[in-house]
Amino acid sequence: MAQNTPMTEAMYYLLLALLRPAHGYRLMQQVSEASGGRVAMGAGTMYGLLSKLEKEGLIELEKQDERRKTYALTNAGREALGAEYRRLRALVSDGEKMEVDRL
Amino acid sequence: MKRVYRISLPAWAVAEREEYYAQMAARGLFVRRCGAFLTRFERGDPLRKIYRLDAAAERGTEPPDEQRRLYEDGGWQFVCKSDWFNLYAAAPGTTELHTDPEWQSETLAPVRRSLRNDVIAKALYAVFWVALLFANGLMFGRGMTIGDTVCLAFVQLGWILPMLLLLVLALVASVAAAFAHFSHYVRSLRAGKRPEGRRLRRGILLRRAEGAATALLTAALIVSFLSLLPRSAPLGGAPGDEHLLRLEQLDPDVQPFSGTGLGGVESGAVDFCASPLASFQLDCTQLSGPDGTVPSLFQHYVEVRVPVGAKAAAQALAKSSFLYDAEPVEEDKLPDGVDFALVNAEMEQTVELCAVSGNRILTVQYIGGGMSAADVLARAAEALNA
Numbered sequence: 001m002a003q004n005t006p007m008t009e010a011m012y013y014l015l016l017a018l019l020r021p022a023h024g025y026r027l028m029q030q031v032s033e034a035s036g037g038r039v040a041m042g043a044g045t046m047y048g049l050l051s052k053l054e055k056e057g058l059i060e061l062e063k064q065d066e067r068r069k070t071y072a073l074t075n076a077g078r079e080a081l082g083a084e085y086r087r088l089r090a091l092v093s094d095g096e097k098m099e100v101d102r103l
Numbered sequence: 104m105k106r107v108y109r110i111s112l113p114a115w116a117v118a119e120r121e122e123y124y125a126q127m128a129a130r131g132l133f134v135r136r137c138g139a140f141l142t143r144f145e146r147g148d149p150l151r152k153i154y155r156l157d158a159a160a161e162r163g164t165e166p167p168d169e170q171r172r173l174y175e176d177g178g179w180q181f182v183c184k185s186d187w188f189n190l191y192a193a194a195p196g197t198t199e200l201h202t203d204p205e206w207q208s209e210t211l212a213p214v215r216r217s218l219r220n221d222v223i224a225k226a227l228y229a230v231f232w233v234a235l236l237f238a239n240g241l242m243f244g245r246g247m248t249i250g251d252t253v254c255l256a257f258v259q260l261g262w263i264l265p266m267l268l269l270l271v272l273a274l275v276a277s278v279a280a281a282f283a284h285f286s287h288y289v290r291s292l293r294a295g296k297r298p299e300g301r302r303l304r305r306g307i308l309l310r311r312a313e314g315a316a317t318a319l320l321t322a323a324l325i326v327s328f329l330s331l332l333p334r335s336a337p338l339g340g341a342p343g344d345e346h347l348l349r350l351e352q353l354d355p356d357v358q359p360f361s362g363t364g365l366g367g368v369e370s371g372a373v374d375f376c377a378s379p380l381a382s383f384q385l386d387c388t389q390l391s392g393p394d395g396t397v398p399s400l401f402q403h404y405v406e407v408r409v410p411v412g413a414k415a416a417a418q419a420l421a422k423s424s425f426l427y428d429a430e431p432v433e434e435d436k437l438p439d440g441v442d443f444a445l446v447n448a449e450m451e452q453t454v455e456l457c458a459v460s461g462n463r464i465l466t467v468q469y470i471g472g473g474m475s476a477a478d479v480l481a482r483a484a485e486a487l488n489a
């Protein structure tokens with residue numbers, strides 16, 4: 001499954017947004033907030049990713065009312081997010097060692 | 104609300120359709136229903152809108168409520184279902200429905216698979232039809248060439264043959280083009296860019312041309328079928344029970360039986376070609392006695408109404424019948440009015456031949472009489488030119 005492979009930007013930000021359980025539309029806003037407005041996630045991408053991540057066991061349905069489903073990270077989702085964070089940090093750290101920021 | 108109908112663009116032309124619906128909305132025509140052949144629009148005040156086609160979970164299904172609500176929250180209103188897709192509309196400036204083209208390309212994988220399977224199925228269908236049309240000749244191990252096989256199928260089926268072949272080929276070409284077009288769209292998404300419907304005008308023209316060609320071919324096919332209706336057999340033998348050559352004309356010494364029953368003139372059919380498609384039969388029988396005693400005459404008269412040439416048709420028919428071993432008669436020995444003839448090698452008290460004059464072919468089987476092959480051929484020539 002995807003935990004061992006680099007995540008797409010959309011997947012990473014969605015897991016990041018799900019640190020606070022939320023429904024789909026709220027998640028779209030949280031992704032935008034978490035990325036400082038840099039990443040805007042479309043409803044189609046959001047819906048598809050939610051289905052995919054739920055199927056892969058990274059997120060789960062926390063509650064469902066008449067109108068909306070609220071999702072939350074599973075333990076596997078937290079581990080995957082942590083692993084991706086560490087991978088990204090290592091990439092940045094390696095770049096810093098080579099003084100890439102001076103380019 | 105006034106309804107307007109337009110010919111639908113192909114379901115798989117995603118970028119072109121999205122652009123088309125946006126252009127129509129700007130002209131005050133809002134898409135309401137996407138049919139396979141017609142798209143229904145409703146007239147209103149011109150409005151700038153953007154449209155997006157989103158892959159449906161299953162072909163021909165509408166989105167579930169949860170998905171519809173999430174899309175509405177994101178500014179996208181469900182418009183209608185459309186084959187593999189669901190159509191959504193939004194105001195300009197709304198965040199794209201799919202912000203990750205690569206992920207979007209994944210959602211389209213089932214559509215692409217379905218199109219690919221369609222191409223394979225249609226190609227197999229085409230091969231089956233072509234094989235069936237030409238099975239006639241292929242089943243014989245009598246030196247039938249491909250030309251003979253095509254000719255025989257042509258003779259038996261007339262214009263239906265090229266029409267059917269064209270229709271089947273058009274079908275295969277159409278699904279193959281659809282697959283290629285859609286694959287290009289998916290590849291562009293994978294490469295991270297959203298293709299635009301720049302070839303909209305060409306797409307609409309092609310769609311109209313495709314519709315016109317299909318209608319024309321279908322009409323031609325119907326006319327071809329109708330042209331066969333008045334005939335008792337696809338080859339169009341002599342009308343009714345009439346026969347071209349009479350036994351007494353062939354053999355003046357014979358006293359043909361004039362009653363009904365075993366003797367006399369019958370219009371019953373005797374198999375001539377042993378192939379499943381061939382309805383070419385020796386369908387005019389004349390016996391000399393009430394007990395069916397010899398001599399007897401079987402014949403079949405054909406007018407070839409397709410442009411394969413009577414000579415080529417006669418050769419092909421001969422190869423698929425009891426005349427498969429027949430030799431062509433040398434030109435200087437042909438009676439007047441006969442362009443070409445095939446005669447089976449000398450047989451005791453039996454003459455089997457096929458004579459061609461213009462677009463007419465007369466096949467004769469004369470059994471038990473004393474006439475020579477040359478005499479029978481001369482009588483056949485007279486009958487053909489009478």
